[in-house]
């Protein structure tokens with residue numbers, strides 16, 4: 001088996017992996033990026049709509065255009081890129097890690113590295129995840145797969161479709177299917193409010209006269225070889241109103257019902273997972289419970305915007321380089337999600353360093369307030385115009401903002417929303 005030595009190995013060549021790798025190489029360490037597809041860019045390659053890069057590049061780009069800017073930077077750096085290769089396993093051996101990559105071209109390659117960055121993205125929840133009853137005909141796709149079929153492979157997954165889920169991915173696919181000539185008969189949403197941006201409701205549904213059924217679920221899928229129709233059931237206070245259910249004829253059902261960090265490999269090597277994010281538990285340096293193994297991007301927690309993936313992953317690359325530089329991290333304390341917070345990342349912070357946090361709420365509210373406390377003492381209060389579970393919230397805590405820390409007290413940081 002071929003053996004190769006690098007300081008850092010990055011798993012995944014999407015926006016997270018590229019941003020992390022560029023930071024590591026800029027500090028003079030050797031980096032390999034391993035990508036299982038035949039090109040870098042990750043999910044961005046199939047997102048041909050606009051809406052990327054407003055924060056990072058201050059311009060509105062398509063997904064491939066955003067990816068291209070990073071691919072060019074990687075190509076003109078000394079980063080070694082291995083495409084068409086999948087990372088299969090990681091072994092921890094005293095002061096280095098053996099990472100096994102499998103490629104149809106080169107066979108198995110063993111990478112001997114000091115640090116690993118997990119940047120391998122997320123996967124889509126599917127029919128099994130939402131437990132939809134009925135027959136098992138063809139014509140049921142996850143929205144991301146349908147997007148790939150249309151935008152990359154050149155296939156139209158159906159002529160008359162229904163979309164489940166009104167998050168931005170579901171909305172963007174409603175417009176995309178309309179543009180390729182399919183009739184989008186409805187978007188079904190379990191929540192009483194749309195999950196996606198108002199801009200996308202207007203541009204992707206209203207402009208195409210696509211009905212949005214809020215507080216509705218798919219009851220049953222009908223059809224033997226191919227989807228023929230679906231039953232839709234209204235909900236009242238979360239309870240199914242079966243007597244009011246109706247049927248929609250369609251040949252395809254696109255499921256945009258959420259994304260989950262792809263953590264099979266992390267779990268396999270014993271990395272502790274946060275049950276709220278489904279991503280690894282990480283410290284302030286985005287290092288997992290395994291020494292020298294970091295995580296960033298959608299494998300850490302699912303992001304709405306690529307710009308935030310880039311910001312977080314560039315920091316992750318800097319932290320991995322600090323580790324290689326043998327910088328001693330400052331003392332860290334726990335962070336915990338309080339009232340109305342679903343999760344808070346990272347799981348530790350340091351009052352002696354700059355800190356950046358991402359969180360999601362569980363509620364929909366106008367004029368909310370984010371309150372941060374340490375030792376039960378309020379240290380930060382931020383007004384939020386509108387909050388909802390599908391929109392990620394961020395805040396920073398610069399070093400020195402937490403005064404009078406006593407190493408003897410419980411310096412846990414709590415975030416809550418009121």
Ligand SMILES: Cc1cc2nc3c(=O)[nH]c(=O)nc-3n(C[C@H](O)[C@H](O)[C@H](O)COP(=O)(O)OP(=O)(O)OC[C@H]3O[C@@H](n4cnc5c(N)ncnc54)[C@H](O)[C@@H]3O)c2cc1C
Pocket residue numbers: 011012013014015016017034035036037041042043044047049050051052053085086087088119120121122144147168169262265296297298299303304305306307309
């Ligand atoms: C359908 C969709 C629409 C979106 N629309 C927008 C938008 O309009 N605006 C916006 O800002 N953001 C949008 N986003 C969000 C944003 O694009 C993503 O959050 C971001 O690009 C994710 O980057 P990532 O690198 O973490 O993951 P990915 O892009 O998924 O990259 C992960 C990479 O890891 C590779 N990989 C996985 N496992 C292995 C392995 N074992 N070995 C080797 N390689 C592996 C994968 O092939 C993939 O290339 C959208 C996301 C989706 C899914």
